[in-house]
Amino acid sequence: MSKDNDSMESLIKLLDVADALPGAVALRARSYDLLTLPDGAAVVDVGCGAGRAVGELAERGMRSIGVDLSEEMIAVARHRRPDADFRLGDAFDLPLEDGQVAGYRAEKVYHELADAAKALEEARRVLAPRGRIVLVGQDWDSFVIDSDDPALTRAIVHARADLIPNPRAARRYRNLLLDAGFQDVEVEAHVGVFTDPAMLPMLTGIAEGARAAGAITREQETAWANDQRTRAHGGRMFLALPLFVASASRPEE
Structure with missing residues (x-):
């Protein structure tokens, strides 16, 4: 198996663990509620990954379509849910006709897009x-x-964020939607709290990214990662993520 395949498998396993946490389940359910659509309405899930949301939307009576840029993710989604509609495509050029869907959902996607307005x-x-x-x-x-070193932690978080194409996209959801001409724009703030050791790879990955960017030394990365491993194995790991959920409507026009 290639290194790329190993990396994809590791990513899918991490996403599966994170998506199964009670807070993540509740947040997805809230996003479905905010769509406020009748049974049978067509909904596209952009950046669908392995297709969990597509399946859950279908269980709610929606005609769900999953779109993802990754051929590997689409292959996994089709294997897991062979009866669902999954399509290869990106947020800037969706494989859909004009006005084809009544709902559009994107979770943890816009931080990966350099041009959110175009999406x-x-x-x-x-x-x-x-x-x-x-x-x-x-x-x-x-x-x-x-962590035992708050100053180093701040440096790691900011350095890792700077490697993301659009790390602060979520805090801009409201203004982005308003600028795009959407109406009835509302934003909710949620906090995801993670203490499960299964999330440790996310923390060590953040430190690895900061070191690769030259923001911290290898020694600092090792010391910080070891602290997090000790916390994880001792049941003392703590990671909290501010999550924003924005909803809006397309005007009549």
């Missing part, structure tokens, strides 16, 4: 008049991590 233009194109949009995402520059 929202595409969202407006595929949404029918009065269609609903829901965006869910974390603010990468505001991670809260307990």
